[in-house]
Amino acid sequence: MPEYSYSPTGERFQLPEPEDYSKEFERLKNLVNHQRTLGREIVLVMGVGFVGAVMAAVVADAQDGKGNPTKFVIGMQRPSTRSFWKIPLINRGLTPMSTEDPEVGLMIDRCVNKKETLTATFSYDALKLAEVVVVDVQCDYLKESLGNVRTGQAEMKALEESFEIIASHISPDTLVLIETTVAPGTTEQIGYPIIKKIFKKRGIEREPILAHSFERVMPGKNYVASIRDFWRVCSGVNEESTRRVVKFLNDVLNTEKFPLTVLDRPIESETAKIVENSFRATILAFLDEWSLFAEQNGVDLVKVINAIKVRPTHSNMIFPGPGIGGYCLPKDGGLGLWAYRHIHGFEDDIFKMTPLAIDINDTRSLHVAQLTRDALRNMGRPIASAEILLLGASYREDVGDTRYSGSELIVRRLTEMGAELRIHDPYVLHWWEFENQDEYPTSSHSLKRFFRGQEKLKDLRVEQDLKRGLHGIDAVIFAVRHQPYLNLDPDQVVKNAGGPIAVIDCFGILDDTKIKRYFELGCEVKGLGRGHVKRIKDQVRAKREQLLLGISGKEEKQDLYLSKKDLELLNNGCNFGAED
Ligand SMILES: NC(=O)c1ccc[n+]([C@@H]2O[C@H](COP(=O)([O-])OP(=O)(O)OC[C@H]3O[C@@H](n4cnc5c(N)ncnc54)[C@H](O)[C@@H]3O)[C@@H](O)[C@H]2O)c1
Numbered sequence: 179m180p181e182y183s184y185s186p187t188g189e190r191f192q193l194p195e196p197e198d199y200s201k202e203f204e205r206l207k208n209l210v211n212h213q214r215t216l217g218r219e220i221v222l223v224m225g226v227g228f229v230g231a232v233m234a235a236v237v238a239d240a241q242d243g244k245g246n247p248t249k250f251v252i253g254m255q256r257p258s259t260r261s262f263w264k265i266p267l268i269n270r271g272l273t274p275m276s277t278e279d280p281e282v283g284l285m286i287d288r289c290v291n292k293k294e295t296l297t298a299t300f301s302y303d304a305l306k307l308a309e310v311v312v313v314d315v316q317c318d319y320l321k322e323s324l325g326n327v328r329t330g331q332a333e334m335k336a337l338e339e340s341f342e343i344i345a346s347h348i349s350p351d352t353l354v355l356i357e358t359t360v361a362p363g364t365t366e367q368i369g370y371p372i373i374k375k376i377f378k379k380r381g382i383e384r385e386p387i388l389a390h391s392f393e394r395v396m397p398g399k400n401y402v403a404s405i406r407d408f409w410r411v412c413s414g415v416n417e418e419s420t421r422r423v424v425k426f427l428n429d430v431l432n433t434e435k436f437p438l439t440v441l442d443r444p445i446e447s448e449t450a451k452i453v454e455n456s457f458r459a460t461i462l463a464f465l466d467e468w469s470l471f472a473e474q475n476g477v478d479l480v481k482v483i484n485a486i487k488v489r490p491t492h493s494n495m496i497f498p499g500p501g502i503g504g505y506c507l508p509k510d511g512g513l514g515l516w517a518y519r520h521i522h523g524f525e526d527d528i529f530k531m532t533p534l535a536i537d538i539n540d541t542r543s544l545h546v547a548q549l550t551r552d553a554l555r556n557m558g559r560p561i562a563s564a565e566i567l568l569l570g571a572s573y574r575e576d577v578g579d580t581r582y583s584g585s586e587l588i589v590r591r592l593t594e595m596g597a598e599l600r601i602h603d604p605y606v607l608h609w610w611e612f613e614n615q616d617e618y619p620t621s622s623h624s625l626k627r628f629f630r631g632q633e634k635l636k637d638l639r640v641e642q643d644l645k646r647g648l649h650g651i652d653a654v655i656f657a658v659r660h661q662p663y664l665n666l667d668p669d670q671v672v673k674n675a676g677g678p679i680a681v682i683d684c685f686g687i688l689d690d691t692k693i694k695r696y697f698e699l700g701c702e703v704k705g706l707g708r709g710h711v712k713r714i715k716d717q718v719r720a721k722r723e724q725l726l727l728g729i730s731g732k733e734e735k736q737d738l739y740l741s742k743k744d745l746e747l748l749n750n751g752c753n754f755g756a757e758d
Contacts, residue, residue, distance in 0.1 A: 184259075191263045193259065202301045203304070206297070206303075213295075216247075220249075221252070224340055225315035227275070227316065228275055228397070228505070230253065230312070231253065233393070235251075236406045238293070247293050251296045270290070272286065272287070276607075277578075278398055278399050278605065279399050305344055308348065316333075318333040319509035319516065324540065337360065341368070345373040345377060351387065353387045353426060354386065354388045355390070355423055357393050359451050359452070360513065365388060365390045373388060374386060386415065391411060392447060392450070394410075397504075398574075398577045405431075406431055408436055409439065411447050412424065412439075413447040456511040456531075456535065459508075459532075462498045463539050465483075470545075472707045473707060474709060477707075479707030480497055481710075499584060499684055500685070501540065503585075504583075505581045508536060511533065511536050514532060515529050546684055547595060549704040550566065561592070562597070566654070569654060571601055571658070573585075575661070576661055578607075580611055584684070593635060600647050601638060601640045603640050603660070604662055605660065607640060607642075612636060613638065644674075648675045650676055652679055654671065656687040659687055672701060678699055679701055680703075682703075685706070693705075693714050703715070
């Protein structure tokens with residue numbers, strides 16, 4: 179029976195049959211022979227996922243001073259049911275993932291259809307043709323419990339398999355450049371011995387040419403620039419490897435403007451990536467306790483952070499939002515911990531901050547469910563069976579990437595508490611972590627397993643019509659700072675909802691004017707790190723009481739923000755019920 183791979187839009191592609199492999203290799207050989215006559219170096223990118231597909235296009239787009247392409251790129255992808263569809267899509271000149279950067283699509287189309295410097299394949303034999311192999315396969319870190327990174331393991335299978343496949347096929351002169359974020363020590367202590375052993379079996383005495391250089395790619399509007407026009411760190415296992423990787427990166431990246439940093443050993447380049455991301459995870463996690471402090475003591479953490487940031491030494495302080503998310507920050511520190519024990523063999527426990535930061539970030543969003551529960555309670559409504567609209571499924575603003583987003587945990591916890599969830603996100607069409615929750619992020623590792631009552635969430639769909647999403651809700655959660663949410667008018671929101679609602683701000687999205695207006699409209703407002711909302715609520719209540727008692731004079735009435743219509747709303751809807 180033929181097997182099929184389905185693209186995200188539902189298009190079906192048959193997986194290759196055994197007889198397809200030799201035909202495919204012939205196609206590649208012909209292409210490569212022609213490209214060699216044009217003097218182009220043959221580069222194979224292994225794994226055309228989020229990073230590899232764009233890296234492949236960046237390399238294929240490289241040109242010399244006269245504007246002539248210098249590389250021919252083969253994007254290679256294993257023909258699994260989950261990923262095979264990426265190959266035919268790239269070969270049509272299409273982007274295999276959704277991105278907010280229009281340059282990705284333009285570049286892939288240009289390189290495939292106009293410059294003819296990019297093709298994609300399922301054939302491992304393509305490795306035989308390459309002078310450079312760039313490894314962009316995943317190396318996951320799978321956690322076994324919620325909020326305890328120490329129980330996790332680095333998932334080395336895809337990477338180890340890739341090293342074996344590469345070593346069995348490449349010519350000894352091929353540069354192997356590992357761009358995957360790996361556990362520090364992987365290049366020298368896992369990659370190098372695997373390649374060396376297989377070379378030996380093949381009768382090759384030559385030292386492998388092996389290097390590491392990590393990606394700093396940022397999903398979003400500047401996706402291509404974050405690969406091509408950005409600083410890189412690299413290192414080779416020996417002098418020749420270092421020389422080759424420096425030359426290759428100089429050929430394909432804008433290193434004139436963004437110079438390379440060359441480190442002595444790959445473990446230093448690998449550690450740089452892990453420390454870089456652990457640093458960011460830590461400065462975000464550290465604010466979680468101050469966020470709680472702010473909520474309990476009438477402090478607005480958003481204003482506090484802005485006040486501190488004017489000091490140049492503290493300008494990179496960031497409000498943490500509902501958890502951190504993304505593919506990298508939740509896992510990278512775990513790869514460091516894992517390496518210390520399982521690659522380097524140490525038994526002692528030197529890591530305190532890094533795992534603590536990840537654990538805090540991984541569970542921060544659960545507090546949003548508590549705020550929602552409390553806001554609804556203050557309005558006299560139970561959380562069970564409340565209709566709640568979550569605005570924003572992705573892990574950061576203005577991108578469609580939902581991997582490990584804080585929003586996922588908010589949905590899971592509120593569902594467990596009996597609420598009915600609706601989702602809106604202008605950048606996300608399918609939230610696979612729910613629609614395909616038995617498979618995502620990998621089979622048996624859905625976050626679903628940490629919560630009860632999750633089965634129905636596979637029917638969760640992302641609403642694109644905000645007005646429809648708002649209709650009849652009890653609560654709205656502002657989870658992500660997407661552009662379309664920043665200026666939503668409270669009057670419109672409440673009107674579309676059909677009356678006062680609970681409003682939860684997870685990301686400092688509401689300014690004080692909006693918060694005040696929501697209170698005036700009879701809503702209840704709460705927010706992560708936003709303890710000052712109670713003060714605004716008290717002011718609105720005091721004014722309301724003044725008005726109801728009719729004690730304010732004519733002049734004062736003119737100063738009051740409340741219109742006659744507002745007053746009607748207040749009288750009918752404002753509910754300052756039992757409070758926390
Ligand atoms: N996504 C990001 O924002 C980002 C940022 C910086 C660094 N990184 C790092 O880049 C690396 C790749 O991440 P990604 O987001 O592209 O992952 P991904 O899962 O989107 O892509 C990996 C691809 O490799 C393929 N693959 C696995 N084994 C293979 C094999 N043997 N042969 C051919 N293909 C194979 C998979 O099918 C998949 O398509 C990771 O180490 C990640 O940590 C990612």
